[in-house]
Amino acid sequence: MNKVIERAERGLEGEVLIPGDKSVSHRSVMLSGLSNGTVHITHFLRAEDCLSTARGMEMLGAKIKHNDDGSIDVTGCGIHGMMEPCGIIDAGDSGTMLRLMIGMLAPQPFLTTFTGDAALYRRPMGRVIVPLTEMGAQIVGRDGNRLLPITIIPAKKKLHGITYKMPVASAQLKSSLLLAGMYAEGETTVIDPGMSRDHTERMMKAFGVNLKIDGNSVTIGAVDELKAPETMAVPGDISSAAFWMVAASIIENSDVLLKNVGVNVTRTGIIDILREMGADITIFDKHESGGEPIADIRVRSSRLHGVSFGKEIMPRLIDEIPIIAVAAMFADGDTTITGAGELRVKETDRLHAVATEFNKFADCIDELDDGLVIHGQGKSPRLSHATCKSYDDHRISMSLAILGAAGDGVEIEHADCVNISYPTFFDTLENIRK
Numbered sequence: 025m026n027k028v029i030e031r032a033e034r035g036l037e038g039e040v041l042i043p044g045d046k047s048v049s050h051r052s053v054m055l056s057g058l059s060n061g062t063v064h065i066t067h068f069l070r071a072e073d074c075l076s077t078a079r080g081m082e083m084l085g086a087k088i089k090h091n092d093d094g095s096i097d098v099t100g101c102g103i104h105g106m107m108e109p110c111g112i113i114d115a116g117d118s119g120t121m122l123r124l125m126i127g128m129l130a131p132q133p134f135l136t137t138f139t140g141d142a143a144l145y146r147r148p149m150g151r152v153i154v155p156l157t158e159m160g161a162q163i164v165g166r167d168g169n170r171l172l173p174i175t176i177i178p179a180k181k182k183l184h185g186i187t188y189k190m191p192v193a194s195a196q197l198k199s200s201l202l203l204a205g206m207y208a209e210g211e212t213t214v215i216d217p218g219m220s221r222d223h224t225e226r227m228m229k230a231f232g233v234n235l236k237i238d239g240n241s242v243t244i245g246a247v248d249e250l251k252a253p254e255t256m257a258v259p260g261d262i263s264s265a266a267f268w269m270v271a272a273s274i275i276e277n278s279d280v281l282l283k284n285v286g287v288n289v290t291r292t293g294i295i296d297i298l299r300e301m302g303a304d305i306t307i308f309d310k311h312e313s314g315g316e317p318i319a320d321i322r323v324r325s326s327r328l329h330g331v332s333f334g335k336e337i338m339p340r341l342i343d344e345i346p347i348i349a350v351a352a353m354f355a356d357g358d359t360t361i362t363g364a365g366e367l368r369v370k371e372t373d374r375l376h377a378v379a380t381e382f383n384k385f386a387d388c389i390d391e392l393d394d395g396l397v398i399h400g401q402g403k404s405p406r407l408s409h410a411t412c413k414s415y416d417d418h419r420i421s422m423s424l425a426i427l428g429a430a431g432d433g434v435e436i437e438h439a440d441c442v443n444i445s446y447p448t449f450f451d452t453l454e455n456i457r458k
């Protein structure tokens with residue numbers, strides 16, 4: 025589906041209830057599916073990625089009921105009650121599902137094979153397979169056990185815990201090893217070189233798991249049971265809210281209220297950077313829900329200026345680089361982003377996609393090996409109307425839509441990939457257009 029977005033001439037206004045967090049939704053259905061009871065999960069993200077995880081858990085024995093109000097009820101099969109799937113598990117476009125499930129299934133006494141879409145076939149899985157093999161797992165895949173399709177062969181004996189210093193600050197890798205660690209003999213310690221998101225740790229605690237957390241290191245021992253909480257509320261996804269934060273900042277005469285946004289500190293790098301750029305962001309009504317902090321966020325138009333940031337903050341805003349690049353195009357002065365090499369192995373090579381497609385609006389972005397330099401065009405830039413590729417990447421498609429709405433319009437090819445994380449994105453854009 026191609027999508028045409030017109031310029032938002034008069035600004036954006038209104039309230040947006042931010043859909044459920046993708047990372048938390050994946051984890052909620054996985055841990056509930058391994059629990060000893062039924063968990064009522066509200067605000068679950070009913071988008072393609074999380075539905076792939078739900079289907080995968082059903083193939084392993086969990087029971088899932090989808091309710092009309094968007095909530096789901098997950099009845100677990102118990103931590104040791106999963107059964108051999110009688111088919112290939114399809115992770116679709118989801119790196120999170122695949123990496124976490126490889127960790128969860130590596131210790132099981134049955135065979136599992138995974139597939140996924142064309143983009144997932146290109147994404148590196150060696151980073152989870154190497155440490156899991158060190159724990160005693162037997163995992164094979166294409167290209168020297170690095171790429172899909174991947175098969176987990178029942179391990180000869182129980183996995184054993186290891187201490188693992190992750191080469192990249194990756195929540196997916198950390199979570200994969202913690203899930204495997206629940207079944208291993210002895211303790212598994214994962215040391216993170218950065219501050220990757222901690223949703224797995226928070227949720228494991230909510231299921232009664234005893235974790236030892238010491239700075240950037242997490243230790244888990246064998247777990248006998250996951251105690252099902254009756255309900256679990258998924259916070260709104262700050263990575264989805266980010267599109268409206270930037271849109272309202274750069275489109276003149278805008279004032280939007282983003283409701284129910286998860287503001288876990290491992291995810292709020294976008295707020296820190298936008299504020300440093302001069303954005304007008306107010307956070308209200310901050311409180312805890314389901315072990316995660318949430319808040320409402322008001323964003324009004326402002327004049328932005330360029331900033332420089334790098335590796336340190338990257339895990340806290342890794343998915344927001346494309347939309348930050350949009351903000352930077354509307355800023356005064358240059359923005360330099362470094363330490364972002366991980367973007368080359370996301371749903372697409374996002375550094376290349378941003379540089380190639382955004383330059384069609386104004387030739388103002390230089391691509392670095394590990395980042396971008398964006399030469400800001402100021403508050404009211406002259407941008408061309410462009411026809412752009414989404415690269416089937418949801419975050420590229422949404423960033424292009426905001427760029428078109430703030431500039432002189434855009435036509436996006438294969439725009440419907442927004443269904444991966446934000447199926448109502450285009451409706452919301454129309455609803456808040458003044």
Ligand code: S3P
Binds near residue numbers: 048195196199221342
């Ligand atoms: C995610 C972690 C991040 C992020 C991805 C979701 C997660 O990936 O980019 O969209 O749910 O754990 P890495 O941990 O691999 O950086």
